[in-house]
Every structure is written in C-alpha cells, then in structure tokens.
Amino acid sequence: MNVLESIASGLASIRSHKLRSSLTLFGIVVGVAAVVAMTSFVGGIAGRIWEDFDKLGLDNVLFVGNMRPVNPEGYAYLKASKGLSFEDTEILRAEVDEILGITPVVADYKVVRAGSEARRAEIFAATPDGFYLLKFMLGQGRFLSDMDVERNARVAVLGEIVKEDLFGEANAVGEDILIGDEHFKVVGVLRQKDFSEMFGASGQEEEHQRVYIPITAGMYYISGTKRIAYFAVRLKSDADLATGYDKIHKTLLREHRQVEDFQIENVAEEILRARQQVGQIVSVWNGILSTIATVSLLVGGIGLLSVLIISVNERLREIGIRKAVGAEDRAIFQQFLIESVTISAFGGLVGIGLGVGLTKLMTFGAQQMGQDIFIPVSGGGILLGLSFAIGVGILFGLYPAIKASKLDPIEAISRYA
C-alpha cells in the first residue's frame, strides 16, 4: 500500500460515507475556517494600522528644541547659552552614526497672499532633507532642492490646505505668492496622506497649514536671524533609539559648553509605545483566535477519532486479508494514518475555502458600511489552518491506526467467516 493508494482510500471513504464524513469534518472545517478568517482579519487590521504608523512619518523621529536653561547660577548661565545653530546639525550629522537625516527648522507665522486671497500660515524653513525625513508626499511640482538652499532661493512648497485656501482648484505651481512682504515662487504642493478610518485623526492637517521654504531663505527674508527654532532628526532604526538619543544629547552638551539649553522631544518613543499597544491588542486577539481554533479542532478531532474507530471495526476483514497476504503491521498503520490525515486535510481544504470566503465577506461588509477597508487573505493563516488540520489527522488517527495494525489476522478474518 503506497501513499497514493492510501490517500485514494481515504477519499473513497469520504465519498462512500458522505453524511458521516461531513458531520465528522464539521469541527475541523469550522476550526480551520476560523483560523483563516481571524488571522486574515487581525492581520489585515493590524497591518493597516502598522502602515498608518509608518505613513505618519514620525517613527524614529526626534525633535530637538531650544530651552531656557534652568540653573541656580542664573543669568551667567543664561548668557553662556548660544542656542541651536545650523552648525550643530552639521556636527550631529557627522558624528552620530545613528542619524539617517537631520534638518534645522526656522519657523514663524506670516500672512501669505496670492492674488486677492490671504491667510496666516506657519512658515517652515528647512533643508530638503526635511521632506523625506518626515515622509511628506508630493502632490504637484517638486520638493525643495540643495540648490535652493545654496542660492537662498525664494521658492516655496505649499501644504495642501494652504494651497486650497489661496488658489482653490486652480494651479499653484509657478505662481507668485507674498510671504509677509517678500515675493516667493511656488514650486510644489504637498499631498495629504490617506489614513484608514480606524486610525482616526492623524494630525497631518498641521503639516498642510504650512508653507515650506529653504532654510537660508527663512533666515534672510523671514526671521532675519541665524537662530534655529528646532531640529527634526530621523534615526536609522528603532534599535538605535536609546543610543542615538544619548549621543545627540552628549554631542550637543559638548558643543554648548555643558549648558543644557535644549530639549529633545522623543516622538519616536511615543510612536513605539503606541505600536506596542496595538501589538498587545493583536496578541490578545490572537489568543482568542487560537482558543476558538483549538476547541473546534479538538471537537473535530474527537469526531474523527470515533469515525476512524468505527471504520477500523467495519474493516476488520480487510485488515485480516491484508495481513494474511503479507502486510506488515507498519504497512497497516501507515495506511490508516494516511487515511486519517487525508480526511482531516480534506476538511482543512474545505475550511480554508470557507475562511477565504468569510474574509472576502468581511471586506465586502465593511465596504457596504462605508469603511474603506480591504482585508487581505492571510497566507500564513492558510498555512496555519492546513497544518492544524493535518496535525489533528495525525494526532487522532494515531490510536485507530495502532489498533488496526495490532489486530490478530486470524481473528480479523474469522470475525466475518
């Protein structure tokens, strides 16, 4: 009896006992369907939230701001403070390996005009690094360039909300605007990111209420000083968070003659903590999921066990004949175990079909309710479900297979003689 014949025999036994088999397989089908659907659901929702966190652009980001030094020595100490400077960013970039990108920011509020429209907006002067560092997305035109910074160019990129307020639906790229009394040319417009509804308010409006200009133009035409308001820093990975933070702190202290006139806002850690919370929710869901799956698979397994025992008893004569013509115990054991796994794997496949259907139904239902959610079918869930089913087949097929293999051929044949 080779493997293929045993599989065929398992399938034949499903075919010839349709009702019994479907009752048996019910538990396995439900268990596997639950695994597939729930894994897809949890994975899909969690995946979407991870994506949102990633899009947010604040992962691995630190902000370094100016701070009035608090110290008992008072005035003298305050005088020693030189504040954040453009040079600080150069030094940090050179000395701290963990830094992926850094930009100095000069920020100020000005009235911005275009034609007859005007509004107040935050003027955000930075280097080109700032755009990718905070993961901004470009709608039209271009981002700022290094050349713009070198030439103190009077060019601006508009946040999407500012653009709509000043230009409405009309084209903005190439148009002139007035920032305070200074003429600037619009070279690009940002695009707002799509966040899922469950992510809620992302706070990205703030980014789109701004006008972005080169750091140099900001110093010369807007603030009129070389003082920097803050730095935005992106570290290479969240593993670098602690060391990166410490190195930045140490380097700045050294550059500022040990005067702590700055503070580091650890946004990255807040994001990390929020992600961990989502991770905890996911693992709670996974716990519930595996409980449901385990219970229904156990129920299915016990059903399988009883059917297999009945099957062995019905086939005593077959087992006896096989042994009489030379089947070893091992061959009988193998045959019945493979039959068991075939039946349970068949149930697993049906369960996977059902689970995939349920997953599609969840996407469909959510979309009917106006939620823009797509729940992808989890490949891992399918694999998990199938291995569960096969595991149940092996576990609960073991006893009937051993029972069959240990039968005395004389008794097995003469039972029906």
Added chain:
Amino acid sequence: MLIRTEELTKSYDLGAAEVRALRGVTFGIEEGEYVAIMGPSGSGKSTLMHILGCLDTPSTGRYFLNGTEVSELHGRELARVRNKEIGFVFQNFNLLPRVDLVANVALPLVYHGGMNRAERRKQAVRALESVGLGHRLKHRPNELSGGERQRASIARALVTEPSILLADEPTGNLDQKTGREIMGILDELSKAGKTVILVTHDSNVAAHARRTVEIEDGTIAREGRA
C-alpha cells in the same frame, strides 16, 4: 523437505481453563506433494493450518519451512514469509469488496516490494488469466459467482509464486459442480508441481490429495496415501 514440524503444541489460556489445541504434531511435507489435512471441527486442524500458514506461532515445538525455522520468527519476518512463501485460499474467499479483481489479485504484490503499479497489475492479469478469469478483470467480487470468486482467490494465492498453496475448505461455500471445478484447478496446479495443502473435513475433497493426515484431539491420528 519443504515443511518439517517437530512436536508442535499450541495452548490458549482462557482464564479458568487452558485449552490445548495442538498436543505435539510432528510431520513433514516434501516439495510438490498434494496433502490433505483432515479432521472434524475442534480437532485442531485449523490451528495447525494457521501455524503452517504463519498466521500464528506454536507455543512449543519447531517449524521449518524451506529450511528456515519460522517458529523463531515474529511480526515483520513472519509477514514476509506469508507474503513470499504462502498462498492462502479461504473458504469464504476473503476478497476485498470495494476493489476490482485485478486490484484484489495484485494485493500481495503491494506488500512484496520492488514492483511498480503497472508491473503488479500485469502480473495480476496473468494470474487471473491462468484461472480462466481473463474476461472478469474489472469486476468487483460481488458481481461474480462463488466459483469465480474462488478462482480469483486462487489467482491471488498464486500471484507471488509461493512455495505452498494452503487451501482451507476451498469448496465449503460452493455447490458440488462448482466445487469440482475448483478442485480441478487445484489438481492441475499439483500436477504442474505446486505443493498443495488442503485443510478439510470433507473426505470427497481429501480424496483429491495423494496423502492424507488426520488430526484428532490435537495430534495426528492416522496418515494415509492414495
């Protein structure tokens, strides 16, 4: 000597009583012999047949088959001896009901090893043709007459070309005419040189053999030659 037994005994422990089915059987069978083992039910002849067929092992005593002491063997080795050395023909045919005759006859070859499916089927078809069932290859046992089923069972016993054909009441479930046909096939096989052992209580069947061994109360009561 193809078969040699020395003081075979078999006892069953049934709790309160010990049943002694065989009480010391010593005999031999030469290659090519046609032997009938006779005896009423309860005489121990079935137990002897099971031991000769390697389906059972003796409690004491020795059994040599083809030079091997099979009374020393267990489990796997015994299964291999059954497969290679012995062809069973049962009273109630014992064919698998759910598969066709070719698959039934090929069954011993499945456990023989070293043969693919096509080769097994080819050899099974040849065995079926040799017993005149070439036209029934795709039929299932329940679509056949008793005589045809017993022929299929003989084909299955022959397919591995065993040393011994062991037939247990081969005509017990057949009418007289069909029974004679089946005995005719066994006679032919014997004539062709096969070692055939009949186990029967029917003296008409036993009359086909050239030698009879009568078992009573677990021992050999009489031996005779035709």
